[in-house]
Amino acid sequence: MRIGVLTAGGDCPGLNAVIRSVVHRAVAGHGDEVIGFEDGFKGLLEARYRKLDLDAVSGILARGGTILGSSRLERARLRQACEETEDLSRELGLDALIPIGGEGTLTASSMLAAAGLPVVGVPKTIDNDISATDRTFGFDTAVGVATEAIDRLKTTAESHQRVMVVEVMGRHAGWIALESGMAGGAHGICLPERPFSVDALCAMVEERFARGKKFAVVCVAEGAHPAEGQMDYRKGEIDQFGHERFQGIGNRLAAELEDRLGKEAKPVILGHVQRGGTPTAYDRVLATRFGWHAVEAVHRGDFGMMTALRGTDIVMAPLADAVTELKTVPASRMDEAESVF
């Protein structure tokens, strides 16, 4: 068989591990040929690809990023692609396509599958918000990076009797904030799923100082927002240079806490360090398993599906289901963390 593989969307530790696993299983296990499209769907549409043999994926298991490059999806071109799908397939002699990507990529994959392309998807997001799978690779690495940062910030906060506000990734789902907050022992956790109360955060800090614990750490997802009437906050303010990105919730919340509490409150915005670099062992194993099962699905003709973790098993889930609903943090998970939410 001739199998195409591509990576699309944001960087995510484990992408190379999937590519390597696909190549190992397909080439060494089944005698297939694998080609890798460059820069995501763009490379597919422009027929920019290279052959991937065992040598091509040697040494990439532990490496962050993607050797294939990536790009964000342009929906218009994809629709066009769907129309030309049969030609594309025939021209390239593709027996199957394995796109590795997040919600946008899986939606696109679902469209391609509907248009008749033999597609098996592999889900990817550091945000862990795809509902069809228990976990996605990249998430564990992001949580690990954020947790190490919180560990470091705690000693500084304690030495200086400060409040530290750590902003982590998570625009629509707060999984990274929840788990790194729990793992780092943050005293407050703010998630997109539940508008937070500045009053409650202040009360928590005051109570800690009263108990002699003269510091506090608040872990806030970039997509978190205050409850009605709690704090003046509008995302997307424009700064004096015409850029809107600088005033995130972390900076804003630290300023507010400092004003209200009369104590030093310092923001730390972790940003892109969470999505780069070598994946954790957990993510490498999950990514490798996803790659292996994607190839097996191809050989079974299990198209229109994507790999998913359920308990300890890798199963196949319909691509269409995968993208219907965002997996957000349920209240029961917040209860388990001894933090203010």
Added chain:
Amino acid sequence: MRIGVLTAGGDCPGLNAVIRSVVHRAVAGHGDEVIGFEDGFKGLLEARYRKLDLDAVSGILARGGTILGSSRLERARLRQACEETEDLSRELGLDALIPIGGEGTLTASSMLAAAGLPVVGVPKTIDNDISATDRTFGFDTAVGVATEAIDRLKTTAESHQRVMVVEVMGRHAGWIALESGMAGGAHGICLPERPFSVDALCAMVEERFARGKKFAVVCVAEGAHPAEGQMDYRKGEIDQFGHERFQGIGNRLAAELEDRLGKEAKPVILGHVQRGGTPTAYDRVLATRFGWHAVEAVHRGDFGMMTALRGTDIVMAPLADAVTELKTVPASRMDEAESVF
């Protein structure tokens, strides 16, 4: 309520996180009193304990080891304890006991529960071999340590055209070897579950050298053993000083490969570094959730049970079931790793 907690068996990253979570939930959440017994069941039998309040567990979340100390179980004394259980409970005014431990501890807990003590267990093993739960805390940390070692060894192996044999923990179940082998990209993985073929390992090395990949890494569980007729190996040989421990499978296999292949083969025995030190974020979260749910089970009167991970949920499983069967690596999981087994 008055809740006792103890840690028993081998060291395991995440023990302190469970203790902290039990105290946070019980004391801050329910207004309970928590006492911690020292050195496992020994402390229980000798009524050596201390009160655990919020201050007592401050700063321990990320710390390896156990602030309560641990000890291996002496079965005779435990049987005796079971007989005296009602007295013990009454004397100490215990409403519930939360033992955190491995197979031995859970068996003991099951006996104590059968004898009428209100027990809720928390499973603990870096080996991940308890069948009632998808994963146990400590395992992810052990795999992480072993994977980092394999990452390091690969560059050395490659620079010197060597075979490296890494021995990791796992006497009866090969989970650490499987997952660190996969995450580190080991070319051979030897597990207790499947007697390995030295012939196959040699063929793999020869094939790699023939392809120009002039090194190989073999990851071997301490409990792995060669298939019939493959290699002269008897565990527990006595050395010239009367100690039996030095001749493990890692050393033995490296010597055999060197002899057969005529290439340098170096053993590395990771040993106890796998079970100490700060837990990964994954293990801290799992341990915290286990602690929280153990306290909730106590308050529901859900005795004779232990916490367990199923998919993304924490559920309660009967203690009796937990210890009936060891969870070993199934053949399907070996298939997913592109290694020689």
Added chain:
Amino acid sequence: MRIGVLTAGGDCPGLNAVIRSVVHRAVAGHGDEVIGFEDGFKGLLEARYRKLDLDAVSGILARGGTILGSSRLERARLRQACEETEDLSRELGLDALIPIGGEGTLTASSMLAAAGLPVVGVPKTIDNDISATDRTFGFDTAVGVATEAIDRLKTTAESHQRVMVVEVMGRHAGWIALESGMAGGAHGICLPERPFSVDALCAMVEERFARGKKFAVVCVAEGAHPAEGQMDYRKGEIDQFGHERFQGIGNRLAAELEDRLGKEAKPVILGHVQRGGTPTAYDRVLATRFGWHAVEAVHRGDFGMMTALRGTDIVMAPLADAVTELKTVPASRMDEAESVF
């Protein structure tokens, strides 16, 4: 002898290692008594202290922060303290004082020494900008944290064909930016010591993209500033909430590069993660040696001096000399890094 020890100024990995070493050497080595003042000079002036024996410093070697707490120096109160110094010494029965701190602390120590207090200083700064010593502890840890961040950012930058701008600490001296930039392989490094050219940075990025290396990383010290006429940048702009801190050089430079290059440029502000958490082995060794030699200096009556690293030796340098001149990055060190400055 009765020796006082205190930590002052910003958090710095290795403070606890110095405290531990002072106590070990003084108590176990010389039979001295050691007392630790709380919250820096404040604790000295308010006679808030506790006895430090071997138990008190058990387990702190690898821990970030300072078990004694710290505070910034208020110069007015210190001047007053200098006047009362003899009373202070007599009252507390102090035979020597070992203050551990940065430039401000060493200046204060120098004043106290001039006023007659038997002082031996230990220099501390993550910025590595004290001229009397080859290196200071804390610096290696800060460089390590920043380097790991750059490592991670590179894979993300590469996958997305982006410019990443990493802002690291260093208000007046660019050592952290220089060494983490070299260690991480940054393509541009901006230091306080040399106004940078945005033109040169843009040319470097364009040249890289032209060569097919479709990403770049710029490492910028927080105190770096553009050369005349290169970029509109005034530190300390006030945002709409009345806070001035958000618009640092990292954010500003990323915006400028994005505008000029027409390519995505993302800022990452590392902030306080650089100064917290467990120290590297290098910093633990240096801190331990400093502590040991400080006690020896006390016993030799070598007052008014501070510990310093020269080559591989620890020597004593006059406190007065230590603070006359900031150690900045010389041009020769910039030459060694194959980066744009």
Added chain:
Amino acid sequence: MRIGVLTAGGDCPGLNAVIRSVVHRAVAGHGDEVIGFEDGFKGLLEARYRKLDLDAVSGILARGGTILGSSRLERARLRQACEETEDLSRELGLDALIPIGGEGTLTASSMLAAAGLPVVGVPKTIDNDISATDRTFGFDTAVGVATEAIDRLKTTAESHQRVMVVEVMGRHAGWIALESGMAGGAHGICLPERPFSVDALCAMVEERFARGKKFAVVCVAEGAHPAEGQMDYRKGEIDQFGHERFQGIGNRLAAELEDRLGKEAKPVILGHVQRGGTPTAYDRVLATRFGWHAVEAVHRGDFGMMTALRGTDIVMAPLADAVTELKTVPASRMDEAESVF
């Protein structure tokens, strides 16, 4: 100019950073041509080499191992090479050779230089035992790996009231044992430089247990040996399979301590994990500086010399001097560690 570069001897983190720096400085800085010989001096003698341009060294800064491969030196062939040196040089059109290696390599380089080859050496050893330079790259990484292992072992030792014996590298010089022992807070450190007393180690352990500190960690260099009459120990015992390597000092000492103390004592042999993998930031900076200065020395015609760190400067030292004497740990450095030696 046409410059050759090669790496010889054992693996050492930072080798790739030197190669990269040489290429960057020579090619981008001076417009030179650089060729890399494969597998050390072997590749030189067999004229196996490849051109190294900027692309060839892209992405290797943080990678362990050496992209050029390495091999141990065969002295006979080298002598022969020295005789043929003029032919070699002429044939390959070499204007200079930069060998990167340890004592053996530098000795060989010195011979080649004496025979008229234009050689500039770069010292390399994780053991830090070359006297002409304050430190060598690779050492900091090795100490970091060993320290992290000791950190992890301490929690396990403490939870189980055990003695842990950690064997680290260092056949003739004990720098790794000294610095990782200090950084990890080992209670006993055994070095090749000073025969150790088992009596003293036992007394230290007993004293600790008597004080309620119920564990101890001993860090022992592989080349350490007991003082006369202290312990039956002969290196190089042959095991029942005819291999001599298994009975190292770590295993032997743990057995002895267990026998004498009647307490559990566990050996951990770190082995090759200390010399592989990504270098620390410190080692990357030092390696990069060495590479840069080696090229500058070539252009100055400063042959027969090697790069060396003196304080904060890189200087050139005569190759002949470099190898006359091993730099061992002086007694003064042992004094600074609060450990039993």
